[in-house]
Amino acid sequence: MTEQELVYGLRNGDEVAFKELVLRFQDRVFNTALGLLQHSTDAEDIAQEVFIQVYRSIHQFKEESLLSTWIYRITTTKCLDQLRSKKRKKRFGFISSLFGADNTPLHEPGEFNHPGVQLDQKEDAALLLKLVDQLPENQRTAFILNKIEELSYREIAAILNTSEPAVDSLLQRAKQNLRKKINELPP
Structure with missing residues (x-):
């Protein structure tokens, strides 16, 4: 069809x-x-x-x-x-x-289980998605649509009702913010 x-x-x-x-x-x-x-x-x-x-x-x-x-x-x-x-x-x-x-959480978030993530990578993926969840809403959405759903900039721009350069900018800022958050993690 x-x-x-x-x-x-x-x-x-x-x-x-x-x-x-x-x-x-x-x-x-x-x-x-x-x-x-x-x-x-x-x-x-x-x-x-x-x-x-x-x-x-x-x-x-x-x-x-x-x-x-x-x-x-x-x-x-x-x-x-x-x-x-x-x-x-x-x-x-x-x-x-x-x-x-x-101010410490009394309840831990549920176990992360995304079907596209292999078993040995689940812990890293869960940590990364916790960090992604801390991004501003528009950066988080663009990042997930691009990196997890593997959509093109054009598709993301249409979904978010914005331009492709704006999507590129959102993704660059998301990556910078994630790098900063990863560097702040304890060793």
Whole structure:
């Protein structure tokens, strides 16, 4: 099924087209969400929300970009909205339940398990993603889309609704900030 046939089928409520959509994009959507959220349950929830939104709003897809770009944009937006929502909740009282009197975490984050990372590299990947998570939102998003999802600057620019030079700048700043954070780690 071509992309145009897929979009046509979705616009006409075709179940086969929806199944094809999910089969074609489920791994990419889940992996992108997992990279941004770093929690598999949250990534699964976002993936479901993405496919529901795609199905409900397919009539708004203008076909000015690839369907995959539009889906990445929806995924990224939903993930960033969830991260912002979590940060707001923390500000309003949950922070005290997560941190002790000396500001040390009472709970460690869950185990990191990204399907694209080999077992012997999981510890390094988990540490790197903890550092990536400390980057400003736009740098973090560009970094994950480029380094984990292996999207081109053009694709990232379309997803983030910015220019390719702006993506390059975001990635350069992300790399500089990560180098600084890595150098600050204890030996």
